[in-house]
Structures are given as C-alpha cells and as structure tokens.
Amino acid sequence: GESVGLHLPTLSVQEGDNSIINCAYSNSASDYFIWYKQESGKGPQFIIDIRSNMDKRQGQRVTVLLNKTVKHLSLQIAATQPGDSAVYFCAEKAQGGKLIFGQGTELSVKP
C-alpha cells in the first residue's frame, strides 16, 4: 500500500549547525509533499510544502528538496536553534486529498 518512511528516527545536532532530515515515499504518482513539525504536547504544524513539478523550495531557514527519480525528499534547516527541537514528519498527499505521514524524525539540538 501507500507509505512514506523516514530514514533516521533520531537526529542530534549542535546549535548553529545545519540539519538534514530525509524521507522516502513509495507512490510515484504523488504530486504534493509537506513537512510538519510537532513539538511536545502539540499537534503538527505546517513548515513548508513542495509540488512535484519543483525540485527545491526555500522558506525562512528551511529548504525542501525533492528527487522524484529516487522518490526522496529532504528538509534542510539552516543554523539550527534549540527551538527547532521537535519531531519532524513528511507527508504525502494521496488520492482524495488525505495525507499519508511518515514515521517521524526526532531532532535534538544541543546548546
């Protein structure tokens, strides 16, 4: 069935370094992807999205890269800060508009 998976369950980085979180998806027909951030005790919060007709999209301190050839996307966070510590999910828009989420990567930022 459809699935979206993450390569690493945990990621620990030093404050100020760049972070890269990876995600693999299985449905080559997927045309829209989203990254969410979930802090403890809160629901997921939208970070950035990308459509399949793009390879790269930049936001404030974040960049999403999409490689359709290998069905892989990544989230890059520049100059990681303690406030970036959270669980990050990639999500794929499936048929009908519902979201299929990956397992999540926990990002820990060391001061």
Add this chain to the structure above:
Amino acid sequence: KAGVTQTPRYLIKTRGQQVTLSCSPISGHRSVSWYQQTPGQGLQFLFEYFSETQRNKGNFPGRFSGRQFSNSRSEMNVSTLELGDSALYLCASSKGLAANTYNEQFFGPGTRLTVL
C-alpha cells in the same frame, strides 16, 4: 482567530468501554479530519468529514466512527476499546475546498487516550 480545539485533552478508559472525542474546527473551516498517532504506527488517517458527510476514510475497523454537525464541529467515537487503541487522537481542520486537492490542515493539540 482561535485555533482547533479538542476535548478532552486526556482520557483514561478500560477495555470494552466506548469513548467519544470532540473537535471544534477553526471558524469558517468546513472540513475536519481525524488522525491516530502512536509510537509504532505514526500518524494514520482515520476519516474526513465535510458538510456533515464522510468524504474520505482510512483503513480502520468499524469500531471507529465519526460524525460532523451543521456547525462543522466533529466527534469521533471508538466502541469496544482495545489496549491497542491507546494513542493521541488528532483533529485537523481545513477550508475543505475540492475533495481531491490539498487544503492546508491546521491541527489541534490532540486527545491522549489511554486504555487500561
């Protein structure tokens, strides 16, 4: 503008009981989606309601059901609770325009259900 609210925030039930969770979407949003979040399975889509009708459904047994009221508020019900139903249940609202397109979803804080 108030965000998505969910009640109760925490709930403890025993096996065999049933439970009803409530979600109030952002004002003006007509779509409400429900997700189950567990450490093992991650975030899984349960169902989506739009204008009081179920528009989309995930792969969960019939013990999981929902409904939406005319004011867009939604409830989900789980009957005959099992230990494996322990999870964080998240509700997300969106404008819900066109079923097969993506409308940004705004999530509530969730209801933490523990089944003993």
